[in-house]
Amino acid sequence: MAEEQLDSNSPEFQEMINNTRKPEDTPIGHQMLERMNAGHHEELANWGLEQVKGDLTTSADCLDAGCGGGANIARLLERCPEGTATGIDYSPTSVEVATQYNSEAIASGKAKVVEGDVSSLPFEDNSFDVITAFETVYFWPEMGKAMSEMFRVARPGGFMMICNEDDGEDVDDWTSQIEGYKSYDAKALCMQMLMAGFGNVHVYTKPENHWLAVVGIKPGV
Numbered sequence: 369m370a371e372e373q374l375d376s377n378s379p380e381f382q383e384m385i386n387n388t389r390k391p392e393d394t395p396i397g398h399q400m401l402e403r404m405n406a407g408h409h410e411e412l413a414n415w416g417l418e419q420v421k422g423d424l425t426t427s428a429d430c431l432d433a434g435c436g437g438g439a440n441i442a443r444l445l446e447r448c449p450e451g452t453a454t455g456i457d458y459s460p461t462s463v464e465v466a467t468q469y470n471s472e473a474i475a476s477g478k479a480k481v482v483e484g485d486v487s488s489l490p491f492e493d494n495s496f497d498v499i500t501a502f503e504t505v506y507f508w509p510e511m512g513k514a515m516s517e518m519f520r521v522a523r524p525g526g527f528m529m530i531c532n533e534d535d536g537e538d539v540d541d542w543t544s545q546i547e548g549y550k551s552y553d554a555k556a557l558c559m560q561m562l563m564a565g566f567g568n569v570h571v572y573t574k575p576e577n578h579w580l581a582v583v584g585i586k587p588g589v
């Protein structure tokens with residue numbers, strides 16, 4: 369996510385931080401999406417993907433939930449060049465920007481961006497080998513339902529990774545001002561994974577940055 373030197377009581381500040389939850393078709397919404405595609409989101413995504421690089425097979429079909437501006441769709445395809453990458457986001461503006469960002473991969477049939485809510489995924493059961501959720505679960509109002517959906521669309525033997533820059537140990541003041549924001553620590557995310565049905569749950573941390581990645585595997589292979 370992003371911070372800016374604005375008075376935290378100002379309407380501009382509130383508008384900016386709420387655009388991290390659901391980017392709108394406004395200059396601030398587009399600016400937020402540009403920033404999500406670069407900066408420390410890029411570092412966080414690369415760190416998260418590094419933790420699971422041994423499990424990212426070149427032909428994996430990947431889903432990026434809450435895909436924002438779409439940079440992680442491209443990062444997944446770089447690592448899984450013979451596979452596919454699909455992004456889903458409930459913000460039409462995120463979908464538009466992510467579609468533009470991945471236009472070549474979409475034209476070649478390698479990528480897709482779909483508008484939809486994580487609580488009700490428009491995909492068949494057992495569709496994806498890899499599911500990622502970067503910087504987005506804080507905003508999922510029905511976390512249990514969304515996680516059940518992630519489990520449903522994961523293939524047996526496939527995995528899901530949640531990757532957050534907020535490890536629940538040192539929540540920034542400004543993030544707690546975002547409407548509906550919920551911070552999770554490692555234990556809470558492990559519980560969510562296990563309750564959804566994922567097993568072999570692993571936690572990766574970068575304590576100096578308060579980064580957290582939690583990975584679970586769908587049993588069955």
Ligand SMILES: C[S@@+](CC[C@H](N)C(=O)[O-])C[C@H]1O[C@@H](n2cnc3c(N)ncnc32)[C@H](O)[C@@H]1O
Binds near residue numbers: 369388436501503507
């Ligand atoms: C902070 S952005 C992160 C974007 C991207 N994953 C990244 O790391 O750059 C959060 C994104 O999650 C999306 N999002 C939040 N709640 C969602 C939901 N219930 N269903 C689908 N997308 C959601 C928002 O629209 C936004 O694009």
